[in-house]
Amino acid sequence: MTEADTKPVLRIREEVEYRALADGGMIYDPESRRIHHLNRTAAFIWQLCQEGCTADVALGRLCQDFAVDRERAQRDLQAMLAEFAAVGLLQE
């Protein structure tokens, strides 16, 4: 097991607030005062980040809950994390 497998997926900025919604979720960034709406997949990944999951655990949960193969899960996870980082929701 590598160090990357044990580190949490990514750290969310503490001040960012999340609300679960019927079709996903909503994130409020008090610094930018922006709201980001998440679909079900994005909300699921966000909650994995909140739980402090490692990359390996996150991939496993994605594959199981969304019935996708590991390669697809990997792509979706990386894409979503890149988006979270792009809008400044993650710790530097």
Next chain:
Amino acid sequence: MRTTAAAALAGAEQLGGLLYRRLMEGGVPPSGAIAGLAREYHETAAENLLVMREFAHVLDQLGDLRDQVLVLPGAALLRLYPDLGCRSMDDVDLLVAPGRGGVVRRALGDMGMRSPRRHPDILVGERLTIDLHERALNEDRVSSRSQAGSLTAAALWETRRCVELDGMIIPAAGLEDEFIYSAAHAVRHGYSRLVWLADLAFLQQAMPDWELLQFRCRRHGITRPVLYALHLLRRELGCVLPPEVLFWLHAEPLGSLERMLLRRAFADGCDGEWGDLLWSCGVPRWRARWSFLLETAFPRPRVLLQVFPFLPRGLAPLAYFLRLFQLLGRGVRLGARVLRRLGR
């Protein structure tokens, strides 16, 4: 009813978010009509979140004055809905403890909130609008309203408690008093907004003690509006009421005038015309009832100038003529609707 029509009706009644949530829970597949509901749901959730953040900041800044205010329904009732996207809010109604209105108003003003012209009790922030009340049912605007019962601040403070709303703790009235207030508010406005019935339905589901509700009705002298609300919940929303409530409805039946007015309030698309007439049925004596209706129709100049904001203060007496024409116009519209119905 088709999805498109249901979506349009829900949107018009500011219940699109709630309908969308229920459809999602029921596994209804996405469609064109639902896209509009989804948009309303997300916008409502976002707006409510921003307003709640601002309100949390205001409560924080109030400091000790926080003990002098109480959040009235609807904002206080958001906590009963499934999530922030299900019910929109126009403003936050704050009831102030007796004699503390001035100091709370000044404190809100010091935070940068400003009042529109002729509405000193409305304070507008960035997204948050606070409507300050020193009397819960605005009996200070139309004094004879207290003849139909009164929700005084002192009485509401008896059951004042802290509740959680979107992660913050807010001061609110007791659940029974919230039901009474919501019922009175809905009848005053002629059930013109379906969202108020939704509020009552959620309150009814959460009600733990119907005997206490009846006690609080007697305490405030407000029973008829609560009975109207329960009748509507059962008849129009299909709510299942517990046996003790059915017994109560049987023990205090509605009169023929009340039944007719309640039917009209709904049959006419809930446009609010029948509210004051129905509200007057709670006034026990005929003379007091006429006084109530007269003052409701022609309130004091300060109130009428809010109804006709374009009128300069110096021309306030003219507001009574305008009010007369307004009431005559409503009478003609009502008469036309009745004639159309008879003609069918």
